[in-house]
Amino acid sequence: MEKTEGFEIVVAKHSGFCPGVKRAIRMAEGLLESRGKAYSLGPVIHNPKVVENLERKGLLILPEDPSRWDDLELIGEAVLIRSHGIGPKIREEIRKRGAEVVDATCPKVRRAQEVDEELVSQGYHLVIVGNPEHPEIKAILDRFTQPPTVLPTPDHAEAWLNKGPLPPRVAVTAQTTAGEETFHRVVELLSSHIAEIKVVDTLCEVTKRRQREAAEMARAADLIVVVGGRNSSNTRQLARIVEGCGTPVVQVETAEEMDPSVLRGKRRIGITGGASTPDEEVKKVAIKVMGIR
Numbered sequence: 001m002e003k004t005e006g007f008e009i010v011v012a013k014h015s016g017f018c019p020g021v022k023r024a025i026r027m028a029e030g031l032l033e034s035r036g037k038a039y040s041l042g043p044v045i046h047n048p049k050v051v052e053n054l055e056r057k058g059l060l061i062l063p064e065d066p067s068r069w070d071d072l073e074l075i076g077e078a079v080l081i082r083s084h085g086i087g088p089k090i091r092e093e094i095r096k097r098g099a100e101v102v103d104a105t106c107p108k109v110r111r112a113q114e115v116d117e118e119l120v121s122q123g124y125h126l127v128i129v130g131n132p133e134h135p136e137i138k139a140i141l142d143r144f145t146q147p148p149t150v151l152p153t154p155d156h157a158e159a160w161l162n163k164g165p166l167p168p169r170v171a172v173t174a175q176t177t178a179g180e181e182t183f184h185r186v187v188e189l190l191s192s193h194i195a196e197i198k199v200v201d202t203l204c205e206v207t208k209r210r211q212r213e214a215a216e217m218a219r220a221a222d223l224i225v226v227v228g229g230r231n232s233s234n235t236r237q238l239a240r241i242v243e244g245c246g247t248p249v250v251q252v253e254t255a256e257e258m259d260p261s262v263l264r265g266k267r268r269i270g271i272t273g274g275a276s277t278p279d280e281e282v283k284k285v286a287i288k289v290m291g292i293r
Contacts, residue, residue, distance in 0.1 A: 010217060011286050012272035014210040015227075016279035020083040020106030021045050025054075027104045031078050032057045039099070040080040041090070042135060045276040046232035049254060064135070066093045074099040084135040085109045087142020108176050109136055112202035116140055116148070116173055124198060125167035127151060127190065129183045130175025134233050137175055154185045161193050169196045176204040177234040177275065179241065180211055207234060207275065214238045217270035218245035223262065225289065226251045227282050228274030235274030255284035260292045 017025070024044055031038040032054070039062040043051045055061070062079060063069065075098030081091075085105035094101050120126050126148035130137050141147055151157045172190060174183045180203055187199050218224050224242045226249060228235030235251065242249040250262050263269065269289060273282040 008268045009286055009289055010221070010268070010270045011282060012210070012213050012217060012270065014206070014213045015271075015273035015282050016277060018204070018206045018210075018275035020108060020204075021276050023106070024080070024083045024104040025050070027102060028054055028059060028080055029057070031080060031102060032059060035078060038078045038080060038102075039074070040082060041086060041094070042082060043231075044080065044082050044104075045229075046235070046274075047229040047253075047276040047278070048231070049229075049281070050276070050278060064090075066090065069093075069097060072097075076100075078102050080104055082135070083109060085113060085139040087139045089142050090139075106176070106204075108202075108204045109139075112136075112173060112176055113140055113143070115200050115202055117143060119171035119173070119198065119200065120144060120146075120148070122171075124169050124171035125149070127170055127172045127186075128175060129172065129186045130178045131233055134175060134177075136177070151186055153182060154189055157186045157189045161189065166194060168194075169198075170194045171198040171200065173200050173202045175233075176202060177207050177237065178203060179237050180208050181241075181244075210234075210272070210275070211238065211241055214241050214270075214272050215245055217272065218242040218247040218249075221247055221268045221270040222266040223247070223268075224249045224270045224272065225258070225285060226272055226274070227253070227285050228277040229253055232274045232276050235277065238272060238274060252285065254281060255288040258285060258288045258292065263289065263292055 028044050037058040039060045041062050042064045077099045079094050079099045081103045083106040116126055128148050128150050131152050132150040172187055191197055224247055226239045239249050239251050271286050
């Protein structure tokens with residue numbers, strides 16, 4: 001916490017890389033040190049600056065669509081699977097191309113995958129609270145011949161309930177980085193309509209702490225700055241949580257993006273970062289804000 005002449009900056013305790021992201025980056029850097037070159041299936045993390053740094057060290061981004069691999073020689077190459085995980089079809093396709101799969105799937109994501117598979121094997125219709133376009137969800141959907149239902153918001157849940165007919169047995173899980181409040185609201189809605197419902201909370205505890213802290217900061221601040229990649233789902237989720245508290249929010253990827261005008265008239269500013277945001281970038285934003293003041 002920094003204070004000066006009635007102006008205060010509070011930096012979140014729970015910001016910066018989560019353990020799953022740290023692990024993926026360590027594995028990427030280890031591959032590059034040992035091989036000099038490696039592929040990752042899509043960006044390793046949703047932070048352009050970090051990905052650019054890894055690309056300079058020799059990391060190549062493999063398109064997520066295998067139909068775009070035909071001009072690539074992958075035999076003997078290493079392909080890093082990012083923390084979001086992949087489905088069995090993509091994994092098999094990588095191996096068919098003669099490449100080595102280096103799996104950096106976050107252990108919490110892998111647990112969620114296993115939970116989902118077990119629930120489906122027990123005869124439940126699986127409902128996942130999350131973003132259907134997120135790579136973590138796509139990796140889960142790839143596991144099933146009968147696709148689960150993915151509900152991003154309570155409004156989507158209401159629309160699904162009204163569409164009917166509803167399955168008699170439903171299990172509800174979550175994308176590990178989904179909003180905690182959204183998850184509970186969807187569960188509440190479904191519980192009032194489904195004959196038999198089983199709920200398994202697969203939300204990441206680190207993500208929960210980060211989201212709760214963002215809400216707590218928002219309730220006491222005049223402005224929250226969320227630092228992180230614009231392509232990062234969990235970073236956007238933090239911004240939505242702050243907005244839900246009625247507090248102004250601005251999202252930046254780097255300190256250079258800070259617009260001095262947004263600080264005008266603000267006395268207490270909170271700064272937090274997504275799971276794919278380096279600690280040093282959060283600190284740079286804090287220093288920039290202090291300099292502007």
